[in-house]
Amino acid sequence: MGVLFQLAAYGCGLLTIAVLVMMFQLGRPLFVDGQFFSLLSQVWQPGQQLYGIYPMIIGSIRISFLALALSFPVSLGTAFLAAGLAPRPMQRWVLAMVRLMAGIPTVVYGFVAIFLLVPLVREHVSRGSGLNILTASLVLAVLIAPTMVVFFVNGLRGVDQSYCRATDALGATAVQRLLYLQLPQGWPTIVSGVIMGLGRAMGDTLVSLMVAGNSIGVPTSIVDSARTLTAHIALVIAADFASMEFASIFACGLVLYLFTMAVVIGLRMLVHLRTGSDR
Amino acid sequence: MRTLLEKSVPLLAWAGFTVLAGALAAILGYIVMRSWAVLHLSLLFGDVAPIDAIFLRHPVFDGLFPAVAGTFLLVLIAVLLAVPVGMAAGIYLAEYAGYRMKSCLSLLFDILAGLPSVVVGLAGFSLTILLHKVFPGKIGPCLLLSALALCFLILPYLIRTTQTALESVPLSLRQTAPALGATKLQNICKVLLPSKLTDILGGIILAVGRAAEDTAVIMLTGVVASAGIPRSLFEQFEALPFYIYYISSQYTNAEELQTGFGAAMLLLVLCGILFLLAFFTQQTLSRHFRR
C-alpha cells in the first residue's frame, strides 16, 4: 500500500515535468537555429513569415501589472478593515464577502464585463470598441483582489498575539497597531500575496480573451487593444499542426511555464527569508 | 506627517472596501437583473418535459440541459480520477516521504498548482496530438481527454489539502494507535484520515468548484458549442462555462443572450453552493475542535 502512495506521488511529480517536456517536444521547430529567443523579440506578421510573440509578452505584462497596481490599494484597504480597522462583527462579513468573490467563476467576470464595463469604457474613456488593456486590467483587478486580500489578512493577523497585546496596552489605536506593528511584521506574507496576485493575473485566460481585444500589434497605450500569451494559446489552437504559427503557442506555453517556476521559487525564497529572520 | 498618515489610512481602507463591495454588488445585481426573466425550468429543458430529458428519451435543443449534463459528467470523471491519486500522493508526502524527497516533490506540485489553466489545457492538447500520432484517426479531442486535463488541474489542490490535513493532526492523537499496536497503514486509515475527514472533504468540494468553473482547459481539449449529451467518453461535449464564453462573442439575437445570462446565473449559483458547502464543512470541523 505504501508503494502505491509512493507511485501516485512520483507520478504526479513526473506529470509536472512531462508537461514541460511535451511542450519542448511539440515546439521543436522553435529550437532549430536558436529561433526561440528571436521569437521572444519579434513581432507577429504572418505575411512576412514572422511569428514572434513579443507583442503578447508585452500585452501580458502591461495588463497584469496594471491590474496589480489597481488592485493593490483596494486589496490592502480591505485587508486593513478585516484585520483590525472595522468593528469585530464586520470583520467577519468583510472576509465572507471576499470568500464569495473568490468563488465567482472567471468566465462570469468576463461575461458581465462585456455587457456592463465595456460600454462604459467605450463611451467615457476610449473611442474604439472598448476592448482594451484598461478594461481587461479593471476586471482582472477585481478578479485577483480576493487572493491578495486573503494573503494580506493572514499576514496582518499572523503577528504574534503578545506583540499585539503589548501594543494595545501602550495605548495604540487600531490604525497605529496596523501601521507600526502588523504591517512591518507581516510584510513577507504581504509580498507573497502580491506575487500570487501577479501570477493569477498573468495566468488568467478568459478575461483577457474576452475583453482585451486580442489585436496582434504591440500596444502603445492603455487604451490600445492587446493580446496576452494565454489568449494567444486559446486563439491559435485551431490552425495547421505543422506550421510555425502553431509552434508559437508552445513558445507562449514555455514562457508561462518559466514564469510560474519563477513565481513559485520566489515565494519559496520569501518563506525562507521569513523563517530565517524569526530567530 | 505621521498623524496625516494615520488619518488617511482608514479613509483609504474604507474607500478600497467600498470599491470592492461595489464591484461585487454590480456583478451580482447585473446578472440577477438580466437573468430574472428566464429563470424557470424551460431555461434548462426548452420545451421538452424534464423527465424525458433526464432519461435521455428526448434530446434537448433549445435549453441548457446538455451543457449542464456535460459539465456534470466532466467534473464527475475528473474528480473520480483525481481524488484517489491526489489523496494517495498527499498521504505519501505527509507520512512516508523523506525530507529531501518531500521538498523536491512539493516544489513540483507548487509549480503544477501555479500553472495557468490554459497551459494545463495546452498540455492536454499536446497529449491529444501525441495520441493522434500513435492511433491515427481513433482519438481526437473528447470528454475523456478534457476530464484528464481537468484532473491535472485539480490534483495539486487535492494533494495539498490531504497533506496539510494529515500534518496538522496533533502528536498525541498521532501516537495513540501505534502505542496500541497499530501498523502505520492502520494508523493512517483508521485514525489520521478519519480525524481530518471534514477538512479533506472541504478540499474536495473546492476542487469540484474549480473544475466546474474552468473554461480554458476544456476549450483546448474537446468542448464544443453544440454536441448534445455525449454517449461515450470519446465524444465531444458541451459545458456550461464554455457556453457562456461562446454566447458572449457569438450571440445572434436577444433571446440567445438571455439564455447566456441564465447560464451565467446557473454557474454562479452552482459555484456559490459548492463554496458555501466547503466553507460549512470546514467550519463544522473547527467547531468540533473547540469543544
Place this chain on the structure above:
Amino acid sequence: MNRQDKIIIDKLSFRYRNRPILEDISLCWREKQIIAVTGPSGTGKSTFLSLFNRLWEETGDGRLTGSIQLNLGGGLVDIYQRQMPLATLRRSVGMVFQAPNPLPMSIYKNITFPLMLAGRKNGEEMTELVERVLTQVHLFAEVKDRLKSDARNLSGGQQQRLCLARALVLEPKILLLDEPTSSLDQEACRKLEELIVELKDQCTILLVSHYQDQVQRTADLVYELADKRLRRVG
C-alpha cells in the same frame, strides 16, 4: 468615600466569555500605594486587571455593569463612559504582562514606541528619557552599549524590566502588573520586587500575584479574588 480616594469601583459586575468574574463590587482606594490581588488560579485575576485599561475589549466579549473611576490627571473620570478615548486611557494606565513581551525591534525603539504612538517627535530629549527610565529600572548600565540591538536578545529578567520601563516612559498614573515575576528566576524576581516598591512614590500599583510571600513583602493592601468577590485579607 473621602477626598483622597482616587480609584473608585462602584457596583461593578463583570461577565467574560459567559463566565461571571465579579459580582457587585464596590471599593475605594487611595493613590500611591500597592494593592495586591491574590487568589486561586482560574478565578479571573488577570481579567480583573484588564478591566482597568479595558484591554479585555480587544480579545473577547464581556458584559460589564457599574463603573470604575480613575484620576487620570484632571479629576475623577468614569473610564467606561462613551467619550473616553481608549488610547488616552491606556497611555495613563500602564501594564506589564505575565511573560515579558518586548516588541520585535531594538531596545531603544521599544522604549520610544509608546512615545511615537502618542505623536511625540524623535529628538534629544527622547534619548534622555530613554536613559532615565532605563536607569530607573536598573537596566541602563547593563544595556547602554547595545541600545540598538534586538530587545529579544536580552535575558528574561532584563526583558521584563525593559517592559516595565516601556510602561513607565509615559508616566502612567496607575500601573497594572499581571504576575510580573512568574516567568523569572529567583534573582531577577527579587530585583523586580524591589523595583516595584520603589515605584510606589510615582504611581498606584495594582499587582496580581499568587505568591503569598511576594504579596506580603510588597503590598499595602491585599485582596483575595474568590467566588466573584474581592475580600480584604491584609
